[in-house]
Amino acid sequence: xxxxxxxxxxxxxxxxxxxxxxxxxxxxxxxxxxxxxxxxxxxxxxxxxxxxxxxxxxxxxxxxxxxxxxxxxxxxxxxxxxxxxxxxxxxxxxxxxxxxxxxxxxxxxxxxxxxxxxxxxxxxxxxxxxxxxxxxxxxxxxxxxxxxxxxxxxxxxxxxxxxxxxxxxxxxxxxxxxxxxxxxxxxxxxxxxxxxxxxxxxxxxxxxxxxxxxxxxxxxxxxxxxxxxxxxxxxxxxxxxxxxxxxxxxxxxxxxxxxxxxxxxxxxxxxxxxxxxxxxxxxxxxxxxxxxxxxx
Numbered sequence: 001x002x003x004x005x006x007x008x009x010x011x012x013x014x015x016x017x018x019x020x021x022x023x024x025x026x027x028x029x030x031x032x033x034x035x036x037x038x039x040x041x042x043x044x045x046x047x048x049x050x051x052x053x054x055x056x057x058x059x060x061x062x063x064x065x066x067x068x069x070x071x072x073x074x075x076x077x078x079x080x081x082x083x084x085x086x087x088x089x090x091x092x093x094x095x096x097x098x099x100x101x102x103x104x105x106x107x108x109x110x111x112x113x114x115x116x117x118x119x120x121x122x123x124x125x126x127x128x129x130x131x132x133x134x135x136x137x138x139x140x141x142x143x144x145x146x147x148x149x150x151x152x153x154x155x156x157x158x159x160x161x162x163x164x165x166x167x168x169x170x171x172x173x174x175x176x177x178x179x180x181x182x183x184x185x186x187x188x189x190x191x192x193x194x195x196x197x198x199x200x201x202x203x204x205x206x207x208x209x210x211x212x213x214x215x216x217x218x219x220x221x222x223x224x225x226x227x228x229x230x231x232x233x234x235x236x237x238x239x240x241x242x243x244x245x246x247x248x249x250x251x252x253x254x255x256x257x258x259x260x261x262x263x264x265x266x267x268x269x270x271x272x273x274x275x276x277x278x279x280x281x282x283x284x285x286x287x288x289x290x291x292x293x294x295x296x
Contacts, residue, residue, distance in 0.1 A: 057086060060148070081097050092116065146175050198266075202234045202235060204232055233246050
């Protein structure tokens with residue numbers, strides 16, 4: 001998915017869960033989600049998102065496409081993927097890649113992370129030389145990729161109720177070209193029924209975009225979206241874990257409301273891998289040899 005003019009819209013789109021208080025983020029579960037993208041109520045695209053949570057690690061990928069007369073802000077197709085480790089109450093990426101196609105041109109990039117910052121960044125094509133605010137080395141520290149940032153470790157309260165405090169955070173995001181913060185704050189607890197899968201309470205967070213680097217300083221569009229306080233992300237729980245993920249995004253734009261809403265949000269249990277044999281563990285007795293045939 002690619003934003004022709006507005007990069008963070010892509011990250012929010014691409015980057016768009018019932019659990020008990022005793023379940024941790026290290027459960028083994030897979031989220032299969034499908035989203036419809038619409039502008040002022042008119043369908044302009046779709047995307048799929050898969051998240052695998054295993055013991056101490058995660059992988060996630062999303063791919064989608066948007067086109068049509070109203071797809072001015074979001075137009076093109078692409079795939080993004082990331083993997084990382086689950087470290088306490090955080091998901092820390094170790095690798096991120098994206099491949100985007102727009103107007104027949106393919107652009108790809110790969111990033112590796114270490115100690116919460118970008119270690120390496122490789123782009124298939126050199127960045128365009130224009131009047132964008134440069135991304136400094138400091139901007140690449142203490143950041144997450146767009147997909148990992150949207151997966152939040154947020155244990156529920158009593159009777160699995162969403163906790164308002166889980167909204168109160170700042171998501172520092174770097175997508176390989178743009179650096180920005182998503183400032184979340186509690187708005188309300190709502191209910192959502194997805195056509196396939198989840199039905200129940202969701203945590204609705206207000207979102208404010210704070211552009212930092214990688215943008216044109218005089219972009220009126222970035223200034224407009226950056227000043228908006230009406231953006232919302234609806235988070236639903238990934239069953240069997242304490243991780244929540246976006247099930248709906250609402251974003252005002254210059255031409256109307258952009259909405260990305262799940263019509264599928266299903267969670268299945270992953271079969272755990274067989275445990276490795278610990279050093280010193282006696283091996284099972286060997287099977288007796290098969291009887292040999294009669295001598296010839």
